[in-house]
Amino acid sequence: xxxxxxxxxQFVPEMLRGIALANPDTLTYVPxxxxxxxxDAPREDKVSIxxxxxxxxxxxxxxxxxxxxxxxxxxxxxxxxxxxxxxxETAKRLASPKGVLLLVNNYTGDRMAFDMGKEMxxxxxIDVRILMIDDDVAVKDSTYTIGRRGVAxxxxxxxxxxxxxxxxxxxxxxxxxxxxxxxxxxxxxVALTACTPPAKGSPLFELGEDEMELGVGIHGExxxxxxxxxxxxxxxxxxxxxxxxxxxxSSGDRVALMINGLGGTPISELYILFGRAHDQLAEKGITVxxxxxxxxxxxxxxxxxxxxxxxxxxxxxxxxxAPAEAAIRVF
Amino acid sequence: xxxxxxxxxQFVPEMLRGIALANPDTLTYVPxxxxxxxxDAPREDKVSIxxxxxxxxxxxxxxxxxxxxxxxxxxxxxxxxxxxxxxxETAKRLASPKGVLLLVNNYTGDRMAFDMGKEMxxxxxIDVRILMIDDDVAVKDSTYTIGRRGVAxxxxxxxxxxxxxxxxxxxxxxxxxxxxxxxxxxxxxVALTACTPPAKGSPLFELGEDEMELGVGIHGExxxxxxxxxxxxxxxxxxxxxxxxxxxxSSGDRVALMINGLGGTPISELYILFGRAHDQLAEKGITVxxxxxxxxxxxxxxxxxxxxxxxxxxxxxxxxxAPAEAAIRVF
Numbered sequence: 001x002x003x004x005x006x007x008x009x010q011f012v013p014e015m016l017r018g019i020a021l022a023n024p025d026t027l028t029y030v031p032x033x034x035x036x037x038x039x040d041a042p043r044e045d046k047v048s049i050x051x052x053x054x055x056x057x058x059x060x061x062x063x064x065x066x067x068x069x070x071x072x073x074x075x076x077x078x079x080x081x082x083x084x085x086x087x088x089e090t091a092k093r094l095a096s097p098k099g100v101l102l103l104v105n106n107y108t109g110d111r112m113a114f115d116m117g118k119e120m121x122x123x124x125x126i127d128v129r130i131l132m133i134d135d136d137v138a139v140k141d142s143t144y145t146i147g148r149r150g151v152a153x154x155x156x157x158x159x160x161x162x163x164x165x166x167x168x169x170x171x172x173x174x175x176x177x178x179x180x181x182x183x184x185x186x187x188x189x190v191a192l193t194a195c196t197p198p199a200k201g202s203p204l205f206e207l208g209e210d211e212m213e214l215g216v217g218i219h220g221e222x223x224x225x226x227x228x229x230x231x232x233x234x235x236x237x238x239x240x241x242x243x244x245x246x247x248x249x250s251s252g253d254r255v256a257l258m259i260n261g262l263g264g265t266p267i268s269e270l271y272i273l274f275g276r277a278h279d280q281l282a283e284k285g286i287t288v289x290x291x292x293x294x295x296x297x298x299x300x301x302x303x304x305x306x307x308x309x310x311x312x313x314x315x316x317x318x319x320x321x322a323p324a325e326a327a328i329r330v331f
Numbered sequence: 332x333x334x335x336x337x338x339x340x341q342f343v344p345e346m347l348r349g350i351a352l353a354n355p356d357t358l359t360y361v362p363x364x365x366x367x368x369x370x371d372a373p374r375e376d377k378v379s380i381x382x383x384x385x386x387x388x389x390x391x392x393x394x395x396x397x398x399x400x401x402x403x404x405x406x407x408x409x410x411x412x413x414x415x416x417x418x419x420e421t422a423k424r425l426a427s428p429k430g431v432l433l434l435v436n437n438y439t440g441d442r443m444a445f446d447m448g449k450e451m452x453x454x455x456x457i458d459v460r461i462l463m464i465d466d467d468v469a470v471k472d473s474t475y476t477i478g479r480r481g482v483a484x485x486x487x488x489x490x491x492x493x494x495x496x497x498x499x500x501x502x503x504x505x506x507x508x509x510x511x512x513x514x515x516x517x518x519x520x521v522a523l524t525a526c527t528p529p530a531k532g533s534p535l536f537e538l539g540e541d542e543m544e545l546g547v548g549i550h551g552e553x554x555x556x557x558x559x560x561x562x563x564x565x566x567x568x569x570x571x572x573x574x575x576x577x578x579x580x581s582s583g584d585r586v587a588l589m590i591n592g593l594g595g596t597p598i599s600e601l602y603i604l605f606g607r608a609h610d611q612l613a614e615k616g617i618t619v620x621x622x623x624x625x626x627x628x629x630x631x632x633x634x635x636x637x638x639x640x641x642x643x644x645x646x647x648x649x650x651x652x653a654p655a656e657a658a659i660r661v662f
Contacts (some may be wrong), residue, residue: 002523002634004563004600018602021609022622043591057597232335241586245503266594269335271349291353301597303333326662331655
């Protein structure tokens with residue numbers, strides 16, 4: 001295993017501690033619950049926005065806690081949903097008079113943990129709502145999911161809901177916005193290599209030297225098809241076609257286009273995919289109004305990428321353009 | 332080769348085109364010279380700041396062209412210095428009454444290209460200066476360098492000089508600032524895997540399943556020692572010790588600490604290294620005042636990382652904190 005790791009059991013806590021040390025003025029770390037929260041949360045004047053999910057998808061979600069984004073994240077271990085008491089304790093600590101909104105990627109394990117954590121918090125009179133995200137068009141059901149999976153497109157739901165909550169929107173309004181963004185967001189990914197969880201120490205699955213997995217899930221779950229590796233252009237054309245025809249996106253649409261790296265792919269390659277996707281969309285009469293090329297939701301060290309489109313209207317575009325801060329940053 | 336690539340010869344142009352398409356309002360792309368420049372450059376009221384170097388180190392340097400950073404970058408092919416006429420043409424197009432400052436990482440090939448390009452531009456009356464960056468403490472001379480190599484620490488020179496030029500500093504002042512930042516910046520890196528250049532299609536060197544290369548160069552050049560892979564803590568301790576004792580940094584110092592990923596290492600692991608480095612510095616009485624955990628200067632898809640320290644004073648800290656924009660971004 002070619003990784004920077006000490007004790008694999010401490011992989012997540014050590015990472016979280018590093019995040020907190022790098023952001024001493026803005027973030028608070030509660031080790032008992034893997035909880036990273038804004039130091040100024042909860043705030044009386046805003047709904048608290050929380051994401052959990054498994055670890056191993058960084059920067060999602062522990063590195064996008066910050067002003068205009070999440071108020072807190074309480075991840076589980078690598079590729080494991082957070083225990084229900086993490087969700088419960090997080091909801092308690094984040095309880096605001098305006099409520100707590102839990103954003104959950106649609107994986108059955110996460111759904112269960114958040115449903116139960118929500119019930120526990122509600123029993124103490126905390127106003128908690130759940131908003132499910134399911135942007136992955138690859139498969140209808142999958143190994144660990146009933147219904148579509150929630151993948152990199154969740155960034156846009158978090159960004160929009162985070163911005164609106166910062167502007168004072170109430171719970172009903174935030175749920176409306178989140179559901180709307182989710183309803184116009186579509187993603188599909190591809191794996192070129194498997195990923196290696198620290199606790200396993202070897203690749204999670206086998207992928208031949210000349211193979212790729214089209215429609216892979218963010219834990220390496222099977223997608224639509226295992227296929228011979230082809231050129232960057234052919235890959236992005238296929239991903240884009242699946243995404244465009246699903247909503248469908250059509251001529252005249254304005255979109256946000258995200259090329260998301262899965263962890264092991266350099267950003268140079270992501271820009272090659274971006275250029276091709278941009279051309280193909282232009283040919284279809286679809287305008288790329290906002291561009292996102294980086295790692296947003298990864299699968300540890302997996303080489304691969306996903307393509308996300310969001311259909312924009314003035315409201316969504318305004319929320320995506322609103323200022324935001326997070327641990328993941330350049331400057 | 333598990334990469335998103337079409338024709339390897341088009342790897343760099345396709346990437347550059349993608350960058351330009353993602354930033355239509357702020358960047359201009361001149362394909363003939365691999366030139367990415369700010370659309371508002373050159374400006375009469377500021378010195379133009381330019382970096383070249385080989386490609387394959389992204390986001391360095393083509394993705395950090397922007398307000399408060401570089402005015403332009405004119406990279407060569409993957410791991411190849413730009414041809415001298417790229418440098419010359421870039422200097423001509425960036426010529427401002429206040430001059431053109433070329434920032435060059437100390438690799439012999441880059442030095443030659445920039446020296447010759449500078450001479451060609453000077454012959455046409457353009458005021459051009461060169462500032463060399465050589466922050467790598469690993470080795471005194473190396474395969475492709477006389478003197479120390481310039482590696483990830485160049486980010487800090489660019490950031491400081493970019494901010495000062497935005498504030499109107501003249502050429503002499505910028506050279507003073509750049510030399511000062513370079514003089515207090517130290518870096519050392521480690522490779523866990525080799526990298527695969529698209530044109531080669533296979534790893535550039537061999538590294539055993541249980542081996543690492545301490546002090547590796549950003550093209551995979553040998554460093555200090557090939558050694559058995561050890562824990563994250565042991566690795567960062569060794570890198571940090573080399574960096575700290577070199578300047579030396581000492582108790583009472585305030586520093587910027589950068590953990591830079593080399594391309595294939597997920598950011599989760601970088602934060603594990605960061606946490607340990609932070610602890611070790613605290614033990615030595617050295618305060619981390621600014622934190623940088625991300626990919627800044629990579630080696631294609633190499634798994635690995637580097638540690639950079641910058642000794643801060645009020646002037647440097649102010650320049651590092653100044654606003655900046657670049658293609659590499661999250662929001």
